[in-house]
Amino acid sequence: MKQITSFSIDWHDCGLCSSLDKVHERITVYLRKQLIKLEKFNGLDELLGKEEYFICSESVNDFFDFISRMDLNNEWKKDYTVMVCDGSRWEMRLR
Numbered sequence: 001m002k003q004i005t006s007f008s009i010d011w012h013d014c015g016l017c018s019s020l021d022k023v024h025e026r027i028t029v030y031l032r033k034q035l036i037k038l039e040k041f042n043g044l045d046e047l048l049g050k051e052e053y054f055i056c057s058e059s060v061n062d063f064f065d066f067i068s069r070m071d072l073n074n075e076w077k078k079d080y081t082v083m084v085c086d087g088s089r090w091e092m093r094l095r
Helices: 057-072
Strands: 006-013 022-030 035-042 047-054 088-094
Touching (some): 006 057
Antiparallel strands (some): 006 022, 006 088, 022 035, 035 047
């Protein structure tokens, strides 16, 4: 079994907005770096801001142990689509 080393969630605003507006955010948690990174992008895919937070090794290890157990037990669904009209799209990636 491959070890999961990062967890990422992307949010996309699919509503009406300007190309200069914030339309995409990405939150990534890294196991080895013990880091949470938040990135914000506009409609031109230009980086608007980036924040990084270091987290304690116990917390990050507990989090990755939890998602690894779910992955091992095939508890993840391939699609968590919920039909709502809020103009948002979410993507989750495990690496």
